[in-house]
Amino acid sequence: MSSHSNNNSIQHLYEGDQSKLYSGVMSHHHDVNSDESKAQVKRIWKIFWILLAITLVEVVMGMKLSHSMSKGLVNFFFLALTVLKAGYIVSVFMHLGDEIKGFIVTVLIPLVLFVWFIIAFLADGGFWLRMNNESSVRHTTAVHATK
């Protein structure tokens, strides 16, 4: 009896399909009407309302404030709200927040590259902007074109 431990019965169900260990038999919850299940569904809808509210705030800002408020400040709000929305989607809808810490870190670390990309390309864009503004060719071509 002791040789047929819990481990062996899992091995029997495993049948070479790893997923059974991590998403299947081992972690199965059975009662969809349980309090735990209802709490999870409630959380999903809560996040939906938050995402909807953020989007509405963004649209109203885009329509009403984008020409009256300082452009830099408006853009900062837009980017902050976008990152917040992305965070909710990844953490709750994609369940990354429910994974173990090592996995979260593994997925998120490569995204740090974007910090470098954005800085590098904005610097490049800034250089080109100066080139374009100072270039006499640009201005003369434009004048020719209007004539």
Place this chain on the structure above:
Amino acid sequence: MSQTTVVTAEPKLDLWGGGRSPFNVSYGKMMTWFFLLSDALTFGAFLIAYGTTRFFSSVWPDANQVFRAFPFLGDNLPLLFVSLMTFILIMSSVTMVLAVHAGHYGDKKNVAKWLLWTIIGGICFLACQVWEWTHLNGECGGLWGAFTQIDPSHPFAGFFNPHSAEVMDIVKNQPLVAMQSTHSFFNYFFTITGFHGGHVTSGVIFNILILVNTVNGVYERRGHYEMVEKIGLYWHFVDLVWVFVFTCFYLL
């Protein structure tokens, strides 16, 4: 007896000792995440290229002027149609996560129900995009590369912010600069929303496939609905990309 306890307790202590996934996820799910990561870099490259071009242009079309039409409701409703599209996509993300949730509980009927709603949402979003593209095709006289010449019969001045004297000055006195910005804006717009629309299309196809499998009881026999989870990750990723596309093209 005490020996058995020691042997079974040991792997739990050593996460990286082998015999189990140290990340507590299956191979397929982990690789789905890494695929999405690479896809995020692709979309990121597109959006950063767009941002750089925009940053070095002295003028840029104004979203409130470009995106102002709504089917059957008129031509002066800035950002309203794209808000509807965003709402549809967020909604379909919610129905997808509800399908994944039902899958965790092995609830076949609800998985099928929520997957069906997700497919409907995806098709609605694509229909909206088709309308928007068709509308812009009419406005621009083409999709990619419609603005290559300064042609008086082909005005692009209407895409710029009329309330800014500085912008209007450049549009009037340096039309080449304004034309080039308009050209870049629409090329990036059609490329990036097209690439995103392609992802939505394949997402809808994947959802139809797993709906068929669910209804046929494939996942019930397999003992888990992990495939719904993996396709769900892809679907949420598509929604995630839209969040950034929305910000870059319609808001900033």
